[in-house]
Amino acid sequence: MIAEYLVKEAIIPDLRSGDKAGVVREMVEALSKAGSVRDVDGTTEWLLEREKLGSTGIGQNIAVPHAKREDVKKLLVTVGLSARGIDFDALDGDPVNIVFLVLAPSDATGLHLKVLARIARLLKDKVFRNSLRSCKSAQDVFSTIKEEDERAV
Amino acid sequence: MDIEIFILWASALIFISVLTSKLSDRFSLPALLLFLLVGILAGSEGLGGIYFDDPGLAKTIGVFALIFIIYYGGLDTPWKSVKPLLAPGLILATFGVLITAVTVGLFAVLILKFSLLEGLLLGSIVSSTDAAAVFSVLRSRRISLKGSLKSLLELESGSNDPMAVFLTIGVIGLLAGQNASGVQLLPLFVLNMGVGLLAGYLMARLGIFMINRVKLEYDGLYQVLIAALILLTYSVANFSRGNGFLAVYVLGLMMSRSAFIHKRQSVRFYEGVAWLMQIAMFLTLGLLVFPSQIKPIIGPGLLISAMLIFLGRPISVFLCLLPFRFQFKEKVLISWVGLRGAVPVILATFPLLAGVAQAHTIFNIVFFVVLTSVLVQGTSIPVVSKRLGLDIPFDRKKRYPLELDETEGIEASLNDLIVPYNSAAVGQPIASIDLPPQALIVLISRAEHFIIPTGSTVIEAGDVLLVLGKDSDFSQVQATLSKLREPEEKSS
Numbered sequence: 001m002i003a004e005y006l007v008k009e010a011i012i013p014d015l016r017s018g019d020k021a022g023v024v025r026e027m028v029e030a031l032s033k034a035g036s037v038r039d040v041d042g043t044t045e046w047l048l049e050r051e052k053l054g055s056t057g058i059g060q061n062i063a064v065p066h067a068k069r070e071d072v073k074k075l076l077v078t079v080g081l082s083a084r085g086i087d088f089d090a091l092d093g094d095p096v097n098i099v100f101l102v103l104a105p106s107d108a109t110g111l112h113l114k115v116l117a118r119i120a121r122l123l124k125d126k127v128f129r130n131s132l133r134s135c136k137s138a139q140d141v142f143s144t145i146k147e148e149d150e151r152a153v
Numbered sequence: 154m155d156i157e158i159f160i161l162w163a164s165a166l167i168f169i170s171v172l173t174s175k176l177s178d179r180f181s182l183p184a185l186l187l188f189l190l191v192g193i194l195a196g197s198e199g200l201g202g203i204y205f206d207d208p209g210l211a212k213t214i215g216v217f218a219l220i221f222i223i224y225y226g227g228l229d230t231p232w233k234s235v236k237p238l239l240a241p242g243l244i245l246a247t248f249g250v251l252i253t254a255v256t257v258g259l260f261a262v263l264i265l266k267f268s269l270l271e272g273l274l275l276g277s278i279v280s281s282t283d284a285a286a287v288f289s290v291l292r293s294r295r296i297s298l299k300g301s302l303k304s305l306l307e308l309e310s311g312s313n314d315p316m317a318v319f320l321t322i323g324v325i326g327l328l329a330g331q332n333a334s335g336v337q338l339l340p341l342f343v344l345n346m347g348v349g350l351l352a353g354y355l356m357a358r359l360g361i362f363m364i365n366r367v368k369l370e371y372d373g374l375y376q377v378l379i380a381a382l383i384l385l386t387y388s389v390a391n392f393s394r395g396n397g398f399l400a401v402y403v404l405g406l407m408m409s410r411s412a413f414i415h416k417r418q419s420v421r422f423y424e425g426v427a428w429l430m431q432i433a434m435f436l437t438l439g440l441l442v443f444p445s446q447i448k449p450i451i452g453p454g455l456l457i458s459a460m461l462i463f464l465g466r467p468i469s470v471f472l473c474l475l476p477f478r479f480q481f482k483e484k485v486l487i488s489w490v491g492l493r494g495a496v497p498v499i500l501a502t503f504p505l506l507a508g509v510a511q512a513h514t515i516f517n518i519v520f521f522v523v524l525t526s527v528l529v530q531g532t533s534i535p536v537v538s539k540r541l542g543l544d545i546p547f548d549r550k551k552r553y554p555l556e557l558d559e560t561e562g563i564e565a566s567l568n569d570l571i572v573p574y575n576s577a578a579v580g581q582p583i584a585s586i587d588l589p590p591q592a593l594i595v596l597i598s599r600a601e602h603f604i605i606p607t608g609s610t611v612i613e614a615g616d617v618l619l620v621l622g623k624d625s626d627f628s629q630v631q632a633t634l635s636k637l638r639e640p641e642e643k644s645s
Contacts (some may be wrong), residue, residue: 003328050568053568053624053631054570054628055635056570057573058571058572058574058615059574059575060574064571070301083619085361091573091576091636095255109567109619110603112569113569113596113598114601116571117571117617119600120614120617121600124614
């Protein structure tokens with residue numbers, strides 16, 4: 001169910017930034033280039049605003065920044081990987097390698113919760129995390145997620 | 154008229170008006186138009202045969218009603234969604250109004266052979282869009298506009314009436330020779346708006362402080378206190394040469410952002426008052442109009458309407474939004490949602506009372522312009538927004554039971570968080586986790602289904618929790634759940 005929301009063109013296999021704000025912006029910009037997001041500044045700010053309530057770094061080198069926004073038309077997921085690691089204020093203090101960014105329309109609470117739960121569940125699997133980390137291209141990332149998504153029904 | 158008869162008529166007309174609002178949903182006509190029709194039908198040229206020809210009384214009722222309608226407009230403005238649009242909204246509400254007034258004014262000089270000032274007077278009167286009309290169309294007609302358009306339109310229509318009032322009174326002053334020249338209007342404008350703003354702000358601070366401190370014996374008195382506060386705010390601003398309507402709007406806006414005793418009841422109460430005032434006002438105005446006098450001005454009226462809809466409004470919208478990032482089609486839609494309503498008709502009674510030469514023609518034209526604007530624009534907004542691809546299909550707006558609108562009186566919102574994999578809370582029942590008492594986990598999204606939690610529900614890693622509470626409490630929940638599991642328990 002994630003694959004259908006995943007914006008393939010916005011996947012970044014090698015994030016340039018090393019900090020939270022930079023990474024979120026980079027990923028939102030990628031979504032914007034793919035034509036999925038219009039207001040880059042506003043959306044970035046909104047996601048970081050959510051981070052202020054508590055980091056979405058959920059451990060195991062994973063972060064899932066997410067927010068709901070009125071101007072988002074359909075639910076969007078994109079993925080960014082960073083080999084050197086990002087400081088995401090995660091609870092365990094470890095740097096983050098895998099970022100799943102989720103944007104949902106403000107009236108799609110149910111779907112939003114489901115997608116988040118699905119992402120959290122898939123990433124629980126160490127093998128999946130490792131195969132994601134070893135991806136070199138956006139296409140790699142996309143098919144790895146798609147495969148796992150279809151396998152783990 | 155005998156008081157008994159008056160009560161009978163008033164109650165019957167209000168009763169009918171309320172019932173006609175049902176028709177407005179069904180036949181997609183704005184409710185205010187129907188109220189007007191009820192008034193016209195009740196008038197001396199209609200079925201009711203009530204003769205009413207007192208612009209003084211109409212103006213009194215109109216101004217009084219307007220105070221409450223504008224207050225409610227402020228109270229009902231969703232501050233959070235409006236805040237990022239403050240700049241374009243306020244420019245539309247000031248310069249936009251001015252540009253509309255001037256373009257329509259010049260056109261009136263051309264086709265009606267008005268003098269420049271008379272033309273400007275007509276332009277000023279029809280220059281503001283109507284909050285009640287815009288709201289009722291946007292809300293009742295099952296229209297969802299994309300993104301921030303709806304908020305922008307609501308902000309604009311709620312806040313542009315003071316400018317129209319200012320321009321109208323200013324031009325009447327010029328016509329009467331009170332002000333030597335238009336140049337003198339500029340400092341007057343700054344004073345008028347500045348004092349209005351300040352008066353509204355100060356009265357709101359004072360009022361909210363009082364409401365929360367006064368400890369009245371009877372709950373019902375709080376709404377009476379607020380009614381007095383609203384009228385007093387208008388008067389204070391007015392007598393200090395400020396704009397009373399702006400002051401009242403600011404008061405409403407401030408009240409909506411603050412916490413005060415019985416706030417929820419108050420919002421409900423003033424919603425009712427605003428409706429009653431709207432009905433009373435439109436009925437009165439409907440009675441005041443004589444359809445036979447409208448007939449001769451249909452030709453020029455149509456021209457002025459067309460001019461306003463297709464030129465005046467678009468020019469002002471496109472000029473005002475030049476510095477902002479809006480798409481072309483968005484500006485087209487904003488131009489189209491330029492509904493006129495009560496304010497122009499009330500303002501049109503001002504020149505009647507001031508004894509302006511063309512006052513009757515102006516009144517009838519204004520009435521006609523409002524009618525066509527509401528009929529043409531009001532009924533076609535769904536079609537236009539669809540054509541422009543700026544509407545959200547209604548079925549997509551399906552409501553889940555998981556949503557909480559910003560609700561007056563509850564400062565809580567719903568936020569979600571993912572339980573970290575190595576959280577100390579994993580494997581624990583909710584009851585044993587030390588959560589802030591003011592926050593409630595209302596739903597857990599796990600795997601493919603939703604769980605309604607109880608105290609004994611055990612938290613799993615990767616659960617998504619939907620938490621109801623204030624932002625500060627939510628942060629605390631997140632902090633609690635982010636505590637690491639003891640290292641010796643750590644599994645790989």
